[in-house]
Amino acid sequence: MVPTTESPAPEFDDQAFIPASDSLQELLTASSLCDGSGTKTVTEPLLLWLDRYGGPIVQASIDAGFADDISHSLCKLLVALGDHSAMYFAKNIAAPAQVKPIASPVPLPSPLPALSHLVQNFLKLLLQYTALPGYYGVDEEESEMTLGFWYLFQEALWNVDYAFDAGEDGEAGNEAEERDRDMMPVAKAVYSELVTIVRRKVVWPPRTVLNGWNREQRDKFQAYYVLRDDMLAFYVTDLLQRLSARQEQDGWEVRVPFPLRYHLSIVPQEIEGTLHCVMAVQEAVPIEDSPHLRQVFGPEILGRLPKAGDERVRRTALHLIGKLSNNCCSYASWFTTQPAQVPESATPSPLMSAITFVVAALPHPALCLFAANALRDLCDANRTALAPHIAAFGELHAGLTGIPDTEKAKVLQSIASVIQALPPVEEIPPVEAIASPVVAKLFEALQSASQLPDEARAMAVQQLETLTGVARGLTRVTDSLLALDDSPEVQAAIGDMNRAREDERVLKLREAILSAIRGTVELWSTDASVCDALSDLFKAITALPSDVTLISLPPGPLLELVCLAAQRQLTAVWLSLATMLAIQLNPPALIVTTFKPEPSPEAAEIALNVLQVLLQTSLSAFAQPGVMISNPDIVQAFFGCVESFIHHFLPIFYRLPAGLFDGLVQCAIGALSLQERYSLTSASTFLSSLITRTATNDDLAAAKASLAQTHGFQIMRAILFGFAGVAPRSAMPNLIELLSTMITRYPLESKQWISEILFADDFYPCRATPEAKNKFIKTVFGTRSLKRTREAAQQFTLVARGLEGSAFGYATVSM
Template identity: 20%
Template sequence: MEFTAENLEKAVCLFYRSEAAQQAEAHQWLTEAQNSPQAWSFVWELLHPQRTSEVQFFAATTLHNKILKAWDEVPQEHYENLKKRILDAIVNFAMGPKIVLNRLCITLSAYIIHTVPHHWPKAFEELVSSFQPQYLPNVEPERVIWILLEILTVIPEEFESTTLATSQRHRVKSVLQEVSKDILKVVEMCLVPIPNANFDMSNITTYLHSSRCAAAWIQLGGVTIDDCSRVMNLLVDLTCFVYWNRSDPECMSAEEMELIEVTLEALTAVVQHPHTTKYPGYVMKHTTNILDKFNKILNNEKASAELNKDIMTSIYLLIETIGDTHCKLFVSSLRSNEETDRKIANDLFGCILGCTDLPGTYPVDETSSTVTFGFWYTLQEDILSLDTAQCAELLLIIKPYYRQLTCVMLRKSMFPSSEEASNWTLDDKEMFRCYRQDISDTFMYCYNVLNIEMLDILIVQLQDALTKCVINSNNWNLVESVLHAFSSVAECIELENLFLPKLMHILKTIPYDDLHVKVLSSCLECVGSYSEWLADHPNMLCKVVPLVITGLTNPEVSPAATMALKDLTHNCQKFLLPYAEEILIACQNGLQGGNLKLSECVRIMYSVGKVLSIVPVANTMQYLNVILAPSFEEIQSLLSQPESDAVAVRLATRLKILSALFGSLHVVPLDADEENSMPPQNIEQPLLLVVQNTMSLYTIIGSKYHTNTEVIEVLALLLKQTLTTLMDDAKPLVNDILTLVVRIYRETPQPSILVVARTAMILFGKEPEYIATMQHLLAEIITTSLTLIAQLNSTNNLSEKTDLIEGFFLLLAQIFKKVAVLIANGGVDCSALFQCATVCLGMNELAAIKACTSFLVNFITHSRETGQAAVVQNYGEALVMRVLLCLGSAPRASADVLADILLALNKKYCDNFARWLQGLLQQEGFPSPRVNAQQKEHFVKAVLREKANKRKLSETVTEFTLLCRGILTSA
């Protein structure tokens, strides 16, 4: 259908007033119309006043889209006419519809970005002078100012979103930064209150757009806090005026609320700009002004019956931003000889602490305290980075804040009572969970400042909380909060022998049965967190291991119990022999109870493997027979049943549990890691016996369920875990595993099997007795994969097997990198592999492109030592051609990846590469008609110059990619 105004109008109406199927069809056709060269003509017809607002909006959007993405289609001699028509359109739509006017203002902004400074050098001067009320008598003065501010506001936004050549971007940004002071003067004129009458709330729309405009230009970076000083004072005064003079003292209107939020955002944009750090005097002056005036608002809100959470959050965010951005300044002020400077810093820290300490529970009672966490990190980080003497002096000054902060966060992290929690929504609960994680991080910052003094605070708080629980068990939440704090700081603590032994003793004595179950859960998390410390203090294990064992049979705390057990068995393995029998019995009961989730069963089985690795080998098999028997009996039962989705899920579940055991069961003498100790040889590994005795089951699974991806993925994980756990001890299994891998892959190629093959080849590929077997395996995999990829390529369906192609080439890349001996004399058709990878570079999936690139880079890098130099010389030109073509069609992010290939060729085959690159780019219109000969020549020189600097080459390739696609035009 022809792109005529009438057809487009019908299509737009169809898009807004039809069913989903017709809508999609209309959308596709309208998108084609927008991208067509005819769009430059039909937009003006569609902007006719008699058209509907939907059609006019489509036209304005199309015009903006063309300027943004197809600017190179506009001849320079048409620039002036295009500008005139856009300005005329803005004037014609000055009174609305607003949605069309807004889009036209954005369009003019995009035009300005493309034409300054060369084609419209006085754009801003002319813009400000043109949009004055006296020159547009038919338009309301307030609307004229609105239009000017709207155009000015979106210019910085358009600059950030417009793709420009690097040199042009620098020029445009330089111009924008030069005029930013003048733009702020325009904003200042709009914000200045009426003489002797203060601000006029009838101008609230102008104030709103002025504030937005100020924020946009300040963020661009062309002005300093000195330049913004007058505007900042006006914004502070305007915020206070609107707050104290709102139309309804009980409830602020939406327009008033929006204006306050925008003014505060503009102030935040100023104070967080990097340039402000160069003007400490102004920062201190404005901080004083902001604290003096906004603290009155905060205090008024705290005293009111109904908190305005949005205003409080916005004000506190501004104050926190001041503290966070200029923390070093305020830290140095703490040591100042000037009492005024010290007072400002202490007032700021006190205000931020007051925000953290807001009454109520986040997020149901207050929503502001979360903004302060970043400041408490920055404050301690800036102080700890100073030299020892300064650091020690300042730590003494700020410790009171962090002591108070610790106590505040213990309160803020307390769970609500059961009655209160029943009224919480799922969103509330999730936000509180995230909030507690932020508090957990902040506890670590407190520990960095307070060190063991914090542990003293926590121990005292825990003892007090337990005393309160004796009186009333409803005080459990403070006990839980303190245990949460102890868990949070665990990773910060190294050698500590005073407070942590007290903690372990207290953990043993807490009356868990009388308190909420969350207390026991947090206790178990705490035990797991201190597993490394317990490894250095094994005498304390007797106080906590019984708690963990008890938790395994309690479904309400089993997640925490299984995690704690996993941590203990991982970090304290060699000290757990006295508890081995109790742990194994509890694990067995937990597994047989049927109340545990899959993840918990997996963690338990991992722990079982760790514990069985330290008991006498003779006993290990007895325990294994008891613990594993149910799993293997169920697997045998499932394999005797007809195939179904339900059976496959149960089978995959059992294999996951087994793979956890296979990943941890490796018998090592307890003294094997001690100095001067020689581990005895020929240890009979129980895992080896288990896998040997059950290999027939895995073979049946592979044969019966080779088409079920989930089952095979878990089976592959089990086999991989077996290899990586046993390492050299796995040699008796290698042939069986490889046979199974080849059989499954031949039947149904899938990436998880390739991971097993890769693991086996890397571990044993250099062993003389396995080289022949490995080469046979590799040949089978290559033959099967190449056949499949050729079939997919013939039907243009490579994307259907992205994961497989990615896994295949990752396997080959590792082989060339680590076990190239399997390629040499292995009968592998390397030419076919090279050509296949070259073809697959044309895929749209970035992960597959990365894998192919990794293979090709390793192939090229090791080609001479593997005897494959002829392959690169014969097919290298085709590879370079493919890479150049991909630069114009593959995902844009792939340009950085493909640069690796060019770098490898330039390093290893520089003469050939230079000849191929120059020859290909001499072709007219290749790889894109948008790139001229001069740009190609520049690209060739830049590429050939880089033989080591990947970053510079990536920049060159990315820029050439954008040129090929027409996204970037020559400066």
């Protein structure tokens, strides 16, 4: 029975607390109550206990300046309870009703406390842990533990519905309305306190303190993610106040003691901390039209940040302008919503203010990386708005002498993004100006390779990466959806680009780029770092007709280089590039039609020559013992490559030398017994595509018959052996798909093949009886349903492997 008068509280047992806390955490997170149920039996009794004992424990930690083992365990218990009961707390944050738990761990006071008091006390305890003095990762670790709850609680506040408490009782309905009305002021007060705390906790210490931290501590001290668009106004106001206070200070290098409490400070670290908070909320802030962001990127805030010195403040501002390190959404795209710069305006637009701030940081060694990243993101997102300022970007290019090559590549990509917004003919001079020096340096690396091989190779990689950045910048990434647009405007734009590509200067530039790439492949195609750089460049510098740029290279010469590199060292990189370039050889039409257009005779001849080289190279490598087993990435890339050729150039397979084509099919049949799933499935997909496309092409009727006569029996044998136990269970869906293809395209032959194979003396040893084999044949050929075929094949697989009736067999039947 619950007592109705207050009794003396029992003594706190510190030895029993931690085991009890651990058990309660387990109950709240990993039991049948973990879904938020049990509020009367768990939540409310714990709230009563926390009301009696929680405050003194937390206060002791605040007084001591750290959390001991008991306090740390209490924090974990609070977090577990918060995750468990977030909706309950949101519902009762302003509830006047008294708590009435089924049981209580402490004697209850009289009168009983209101639910709102207990909930608000719980929130107060969590806020105190969030606000623990000191630096996270150095002095304490509890504050970070609480942050997840504040997200969860906020979601609960948005989603809670008090109306369900009213029922048919009008008085209860009125109470629900009052609670709904009273909830928001309390919630806003809690979150106002929270963001004040978080802003203070993210501030980096002065250098005198920071110099004493080891690298692990520096890495662990990260800015906290904070909450939603309502918080942005708080941080902007804070920045304005602190920047106004700084007007009385001289310079940005003033260092004063770092405050641990709440009073307003004007040291640079405090401003940097608030900037970090603004950066952290960008995911949730609606950016269509925000007066707060106009203040951030205007003269009031960005215009008053330092243009020299104090790397931390400037670095955070650069992060704020561009992307975060985890590539989440950024404010860089916000500038696209703002009006363009008015030429006669004395006040720069937010975009130009940001560009000016970023460019000023490029020469600074400690800031160059961050400035280059921010500039790249700004230019990529705001190409059209920046195009009228192309002359200024030309000046920027001329002044890049002091910037490291690694960052110069990003700056050139930024400039190329702006160039792309110009009419094609106007692109020619600036493209030539930024690309020609890069190509010249690549030739320089090739010429010095014999004297300084390591330095030359590193220089070549850097120039390839720079050229990749330029190619990416020139690509119309935002216009990719127009690839199938046949409107007059799009057609006119394509025509303008094609005419500009025929300019003598552009022709010479592309010829030089291709020559430099050829020299690189001939010299370093077996080097992993060069291969990766070439792969990225090939992907960036080739394009479908609708996306072609001034420096886009045709696929034919690049395929020739891919073949050369593959002959020297067969890798998945070269095979994947061949797959991509095969599509470029036979690109989709601008207007979607029922029938895919046939490739040109020139493209078909190139594809045939490339296919022969790749087949000879790959099949020779795969013929070596163990190569296909130990190189599943190459096997998968190889069959993916030849399947791509099937989709675009099917007839050329039947123009291959007979031995080469037969070797390809036999290689695929052999791969159906590989234990590595991706190798097997890629071979199975290749065979399905080859059979289906050959059988459905009226011009290849003779080839269809020859394929069945020469290889049909062996393909079916490999499928059935795979069912019986040769292939891994995870590949069964692919083998079933191949079986269905064979039965559909060669029904009479398949029935004969299956019977001969299943009842042959050399069939793979398995548990399938003659009755099971006959049942499989009868079911498969008694229906034309793919579903029934799949079910029959799955059942036969279970029987053959002795898994029929087992829980494991049926649980994994669809793997």
